[in-house]
Amino acid sequence: MYKRTLVCTAVLSGLSRFTHLSVIAVVIAVSALSIAEGAEWRLDPVLRVAADFDDNPFLSIRTDADENASGYIVEGAAKVTYSADRTNFTITPRLRSRQYDENLDLDSDDQFLTMNFATQTLATDFRMRGNYSRESTRTAERADTNFDIEDPEEIPEDDSGRVGIRDRRERLVLSPSVLYRLSNVSAISARIDYQNVDYDEAFVGILTDYVDTRLNLTYSRAFSSRNTGIVGATYRTYDTDDNVSSVDGVGFNIGFDRRISQTTRLRARAGLEDTEFVNADNELAWIADISLSRQLETINLLAQYRRSVSASGSGQLGARDSINLNFTRDLNDRFSAGLGARIYSTSAVNRTVFEFDDRDYVQLRSQFVWRVTEVFSIEANYRYTVLDRQSLGESSNSNEVTIWFTYQPRPVIRSR
Numbered sequence: 001m002y003k004r005t006l007v008c009t010a011v012l013s014g015l016s017r018f019t020h021l022s023v024i025a026v027v028i029a030v031s032a033l034s035i036a037e038g039a040e041w042r043l044d045p046v047l048r049v050a051a052d053f054d055d056n057p058f059l060s061i062r063t064d065a066d067e068n069a070s071g072y073i074v075e076g077a078a079k080v081t082y083s084a085d086r087t088n089f090t091i092t093p094r095l096r097s098r099q100y101d102e103n104l105d106l107d108s109d110d111q112f113l114t115m116n117f118a119t120q121t122l123a124t125d126f127r128m129r130g131n132y133s134r135e136s137t138r139t140a141e142r143a144d145t146n147f148d149i150e151d152p153e154e155i156p157e158d159d160s161g162r163v164g165i166r167d168r169r170e171r172l173v174l175s176p177s178v179l180y181r182l183s184n185v186s187a188i189s190a191r192i193d194y195q196n197v198d199y200d201e202a203f204v205g206i207l208t209d210y211v212d213t214r215l216n217l218t219y220s221r222a223f224s225s226r227n228t229g230i231v232g233a234t235y236r237t238y239d240t241d242d243n244v245s246s247v248d249g250v251g252f253n254i255g256f257d258r259r260i261s262q263t264t265r266l267r268a269r270a271g272l273e274d275t276e277f278v279n280a281d282n283e284l285a286w287i288a289d290i291s292l293s294r295q296l297e298t299i300n301l302l303a304q305y306r307r308s309v310s311a312s313g314s315g316q317l318g319a320r321d322s323i324n325l326n327f328t329r330d331l332n333d334r335f336s337a338g339l340g341a342r343i344y345s346t347s348a349v350n351r352t353v354f355e356f357d358d359r360d361y362v363q364l365r366s367q368f369v370w371r372v373t374e375v376f377s378i379e380a381n382y383r384y385t386v387l388d389r390q391s392l393g394e395s396s397n398s399n400e401v402t403i404w405f406t407y408q409p410r411p412v413i414r415s416r
Contacts, residue, residue, distance in 0.1 A: 039082060039083060039084040039087075039415070039416045040082070040083045040084075040413060040414070040415045040416070041080070041081070041082055041413070041414045041415075041416075042079075042080070042081040042082075042083070042411050042412070042413050042414075043078060043079070043080055043081075043411060043412040043413075044078070044079040044080075044081070044408070044411045045076075045077070045078045045079075045408070045409060046076070046077050046078075046079075046406060046407070046408040047075075047076050047406070047407045047408075048073075048074070048075040048076070048404050048405065048406045048407075049072065049073070049074055049075075049404070049405050050072060050073040050074075050075075050402050050403060050404045050405070051070075051071075051072055051402070051403045052069075052070065052071055052072065052073050052098070052100075052400070052401075052402045053068075053069070053070045053400065053401045053402075054068070054069050054070075054398055054399070054400040054401075055067070055068050055398055055399050055400075056068075056396060056397065056398035056399075057069045057106055057138060057398065057400075058138060058163060058164040058166075059142075059163050059164065059385065059387045059396045059397075059398055060164060060396055061389075061394040061395070061396045069100050069101075069102075069106050070100065070101055071098065071099050071100030071101055071106065071107075072098075072099055073096065073097070073098050073099075073402070074096070074097045074099075075094065075095065075096040075097075076094070076095050077092055077093065077094035077095075078092065078093060079091075079092040080092070086119055086120050086121070087117075087118070087119040087120075088116075088117070088118045088119075089115075089116070089117045089118075090114075090115070090116045090117075091113070091114070091115045091116075092112075092113070092114045092115075093111075093112070093113050094111075094112040094113070094114075095109075095110070095111055095112075096108075096109075096110045096111075096112070096135075097109050097110070098110070098136070105166040106136075106138070108135065108136035108138075108139075108168075110133070110134060110135035110136065110139075111132075111133070111134045111135075112131075112132065112133045112134075112135075113130075113131070113132040113133075114130065114131050114132075115128070115129070115130035115131075116128070116129050116130075117129075123180060123181050124178065124179065124180050124181070125178070125179040126176075126177070126178050126179075127176070127177045127178075128174075128175070128176045128177075129173070129174070129175040129176075130172075130173065130174050130175075131171075131172075131173040132171070132172050132173075133169075133170070133171050134168065134169075134170045134171075135168065135169065136166075136167070136168055136169075137162070137163065137165050137166075137167055137168060137169045137199070137207070138163050138164075138165075138166070139163075140159070140168075140169040140171070141159045141160050141161060141162050141163050141165075141169065141207075141313070142159060142161070142163045142385070143156075143157075143159045143161075143342045143344065143361060143363060144342070144363065144383075145324075145326070145340035145341065145342050145363055145364075145365040145383070146326075146340075147326055147328055147338050147340060147367060149302070149326065150293070150295070150300070150302065152267070152289070152291040152293070152302060152304045152306075152324070155304065155306075155324050157306070157308060157310045157320055157322065157344075158171075158195065158197070158212075158310065158311060158312050158313075159312060160207060160312040160313045160314045160357070161346075161357060161359045161361060161387060161389065162206065162207060162313070162314070162357065163387075165206060165207065167199070167200040168199070168200055169197065169198070169199055169207075169313070170197070170198045170199075171195065171196070171197045171198075172195070172196045172197075173193075173194065173195050173196075174192075174194045175191060175192065175193050175194070176191070176192055177189060177190065177191035177192070178190055178191075185221055185222040185223075186219070186220065186221040186222070187219075187220050188217070188218065188219050188220075189216075189217070189218045189220070190215070190216065190217050190218075191215075191216045191218075192213065192214070192215055192216075193212075193213070193214040193216070194211075194212075194213050194214075195211070195212045195213070195311065196210075196211050197209060197210055197211075197212075197313060198241075199313060207313040207314070208240045208241055208313055208314075208315045209240065209241035209313075210238065210239060210240045210241065210311060210312075210313060210315075211237075211238075211239050212236065212237070212238045212311035213236060213237050213238075214234060214235070214236040215234065215235045215236070216232060216233075216234050217232060217233045217234070218230060218231070218232040219231045219232075220257075225259070226258055226259040226260070227256060227257075227258050227259075228256060228257040228258075229254075229255075229256050230253075230254065230255045230256060230257060230269065231253075231254050232252070232253045232254070232255075232269070232271070233250070233251065233252055233253075234249075234250065234251040234252075234253070234273065235248075235249070235250050235251075236248070236249045236250075236251075237249075238311050238316075238317055240315055246277075246278045247275055247276065247277055247278075247316070247317055248275070248276045249273055249274060249275040249276065249309065249317075250273070250274055251271055251272060251273035251274065251287065252271050252272055253269045253270060253271025253272075253287065254269070254270065254271060255267070255268050255269030255270060255289075256268055263294055263295050263296055264292070264293070264294045265292070265293050265294075266291070266292050267289070267290070267291050267292075268288075268289070268290045268291075269287075269288065269289045269290075270286070270287070270288040270289075271286070271287050271288075272284060272285070272286055272287065273285050273286075273287050273309050275309060275317060275349055275350070277350050280350050281350070283349050283350045285309050285319050285349060286307065287307055287308055287309065288305070288306065288307045289304070289305075289306045289307075289308070290304065290305045290306075291303065291304040291305075291306075292304075297330075298329055298330040299327075299328070299329045299330075300326070300327070300328045300329075301326070301327050302324070302325070302326040302327075303324070303325050303326075304322075304323070304324040304325075305321075305322070305323055306320075306321075306322045306324070307319070307320070307321050307322075308320050308322075309349055310346070314357055316348060316349070316350065317348075317349045317350075318346045318347065318348060318349060319346065319347055319348070319349050320344055320345070320346040321344060321345050321346075322342070322343065322344035322345075323341065323342075323343040323344070324341070324342055324343075325339075325340060325341040326338070326340045327339045327340065328367075333371070334370060334371045334372075335368070335369065335370055335371070336368075336369045336371075337366075337367065337368050337369070338365075338366070338367035338368075338369075339365070339366055339367075340364070340365040340366075340367075341362070341363065341364050341365070342361070342362075342363045343361065343362050343363075344360075344361050345359075345360045345361075346358065346359055346361075357389055357390070358389075358390040359387060359388060359389045359390065360386075360387075360388040360395075361385075361386070361387050361388075362385070362386045363383060363384070363385045363386075364383070364384045364385075365381065365382065365383045365384075366381070366382045367379065367380070367381050367382075368380045374410070375407060375408055375409050375410065376405075376406065376407055376408075377405075377406045377408070378403070378404070378405055378406075379403070379404040379406060380401075380402075380403050380404075381400075381401070381402045381403075381404070382399070382400070382401050383398075383399075383400040383402075384397070384398075384399055384400075385397060385398045385400070
């Protein structure tokens with residue numbers, strides 16, 4: 001009876017967060033409808049089924065136990081898009097179920113919801129991003145290469161690397177932003193990045209709930225049609241559920257944005273972030289973000305180096321150096337291929353009562369897609385992952401192969 005009560009409480013909590021983001025999405029959609037005279041609705045449903053094999057799904061350092069896992073994944077999503085002259089809105093609910101033959105600890109029913117709203121006037125741009133996820137910590141706490149990401153700022157860095165825990169993580173991310181054009185060449189902007197992460201109670205002492213909120217203020221000035229200078233300031237708070245680790249931080253950065261061509265963009269920022277800890281000395285860390293993106297008719301390239309002070313469920317902030325690489329190419333009308341890498345090294349900014357898990361992480365991914373027809377495709381993925389945890393004194397690795405069968409019917413489009 002007690003276990004059933006805990007399960008019900010967890011489900012209700014997840015539904016509450018899901019409902020909060022859904023209400024925000026509905027309010028934004030109604031607002032978009034009220035301000036647009038002509039618009040278009042588009043529905044893009046997709047159904048995917050996969051066979052999945054992983055020779056070390058929990059990235060265990062043990063070699064005396066057979067941890068091979070094989071099973072299947074079923075995933076369904078429906079992307080709804082609303083487009084008008086000055087307003088765009090998308091919302092995508094997604095459900096995923098993982099079922100494995102012999103290891104029930106790997107079975108997981110996961111829920112996701114993403115939302116993006118953007119509108120503009122002659123002088124102002126407003127945008128709201130939202131992301132809700134409830135999934136197994138085995139996948140949530142592992143950094144994963146994602147070929148669908150085009151904006152380097154959307155690459156997450158909140159994983160703790162503690163993927164051997166058999167339970168769930170729930171995360172809500174909200175990011176409203178506003179930009180005001182002071183003139184034809186200059187603008188100021190403000191963005192709030194809010195992240196609320198909850199773990200099951202079984203993680204006490206291993207993973208901890210936290211809220212991380214960051215305010216970003218930016219002034220930009222265009223020196224030419226291709227070059228823009230950027231000056232920014234940040235303020236952040238990081239609080240754990242038990243209030244053992246409470247951190248405030250301020251930062252400053254400068255950089256530039258260069259449009260090398262219509263298809264190629266280079267962005268670079270560097271600065272400092274000072275973090276203030278409870279009952280501990282302040283720590284000053286340098287930060288940087290350098291990215292190069294190139295989008296051609298048949299080629300997409302994204303390369304990024306980032307040094308940041310990142311939040312995670314480890315109980316405190318971590319200094320992270322990361323390299324992210326994505327490369328995809330259409331070989332012809334039916335076949336495409338991709339190569340990707342996620343590499344990072346992380347350590348504690350300030351070691352408090354929590355024992356931070358210093359680690360080095362490498363994931364290499366290859367992908368091959370065959371578009372059999374206009375609505376059906378087959379996708380083969382291979383991931384090789386290495387995790388070196390200093391606390392264990394050893395490294396682990398895994399090989400994962402996933403074969404996806406995707407049915408994506410033609411979109412349904414309606415115009416007002």
